[in-house]
Amino acid sequence: MSIALLLPSPVMTQKPSSITSPPRGFGSSSSRLLQVSCVTKNPSRNNNVTCNNFRPIKEVNNQITHTIPQEKLEIFKSMENWAETTLLPYLKPVEDSWQPQDFLPAPETDDAFYDQVREIRERTREIPDDYFVVLVGDMITEEALPTYQTTLNTLDGVKDETGGSLSPWAVWIRAWTAEENRHGDLLNKYLYLCGRVDMRHVERTIQYLIGSGMDSKFENNPYNGFIYTSFQERATFISHGNTARLATTYGDTTLAKICGTIAADEKRHETAYTKIVEKLFELDPDGTVQALASMMKKRITMPAHLMHDGRDDQLFDHYAAVAQRIGVYTAADYAGILEFLLRRWKVESLGSGLSGEGRRAQEYLCTLPQRIKRLEERASDRVKHITWTQGVSGKCYSSEIRKQGLMFSLELGLCVASETTSYSIALTYCIMYSGLLGWDCTINVWDTNEFTSELSVPGKKRKGNNQAEESQLEREAETTLVGHTQCVSPVVWSEHDVVYSCSWDHSVRRWDVETGKDSLNLTTVVTENFVA
Incomplete structure (x- = not known):
């Protein structure tokens, strides 16, 4: 390999x-030109075989669909007024929103543009390669946004039925997508200008990833979907926050501001999604705690887990390992996010209204963070x-x-x-x-x-x-x-x-x-x- x-x-x-x-x-x-290029021999696949049509490199099998019963769907119908007044205010007006161009050289000014590009290249010249591994991985993840909008629109009870529905759930999905779209645009352009990355290889990886989709394990169930997005938005908040911190350490304050601004968006979106789940705990604590336990048992995998560049079957794992090693996103962060959400949703103090299955789910969840931490600490000690x-x-x-x-x-x-x-x-x-x-x-x-x-x-x-x-x-x-x-x-x-x-x-x-x-x-x- x-x-x-x-x-x-x-x-x-x-x-x-x-x-x-x-x-x-x-x-x-x-x-100094970096490449996303890994070669892995996979005996189960003939890499020399060509096909006129696109087909996903990684297949998602054994998918379960439409597990939410009708009575649970009524809960989301009843929440529409709440979503209108509580959820949608977390979206910023377009005219008040930052745009990628706010952080980039202005192309309409010839001399100033070239000077600013040279400055970007000078600032990023000595930034370590591992940092760019993670930054490019983050950008590729953000660029697969069409997959995430598609996935949210598979959720029964909240999906955009027409493509332009005025239901608050549909408005949220479209506007959230529009806000997130700026993240990949900005990181992509900055990486292009810095000259440290083989952009064609990166672009091919993005195309592979979007074409492959994702294995969300939502089962078309909005309980699962909003639990996942609560976790994932906090994970990206932490990841972008840490890339901002490291960029400051490496002396690129513009890149630090870019990553910090994206992290702030992720934090706002995290707050919105956690409020949805908080409301579900209020309306249906038993069903929500069971859904949370189910998602944690299936494990929250990041949305770009099917990342592939046409060569390396384990590309996402390699990217994730570098993120772990330089401290951008770690196993400790995974446990910390779970702890944060359990506190936020007051899972430990859920009352007597839980069923037997709900109580078992509660017990499992409340002990899970420490189990993850103990394993991580023991593994770290063994390395030393x-x-x-x-x-x-x-x-x-x-x-x-x-x-x-x-x-x-x-x-x-x-x-x-x-x-x-x-x-x-x-x-x-x-x-x-x-x-x-x-x-x-x-x-x-x-x-x-x-x-x-x-x-x-x-x-x-x-x-x-x-x-x-x-x-x-x-x-x-x-x-x-x-x-x-x-x-x-x-x-x-x-x-x-x-x-x-x-x-x-x-x-x-x-x-x-x-x-x-x-x-x-x-x-x-x-x-x-x-x-x-």
């Missing part, structure tokens, strides 16, 4: 001067306490090794070497927008001289029906590798009759199928136990 998500163009053809130091070009600033032992020549890499596609690891990449072969282990710290916490391992075997991967296998391998024989060998390896505790599904390198395996204790073994002997034993030491 080659990972170059908006990072300098890869130089993987270069040989490393030594295995204990990254190859020349790692972290290099010589190439990993070292190499066994006297093996080794090197611990961080962000530089990720930039050139040796491995993808959010926090840590470990590499050891012999004279001819290096073994790299990606310890992937999985904390994405979905709030999922966990670890995974990937073993890469590299030819040191050629610097090409002979084997790249995930520690958790999906076994199909045609892999029964390999699965048997893997089971034998798991029981034979003495001391290899909590083994994570070993994987077979069938061409060489070798099984590689990695485990939660971060040891890596190579097991010879013919002799049944362990010919490689690399171990890391963790000073604290970790139980996910």
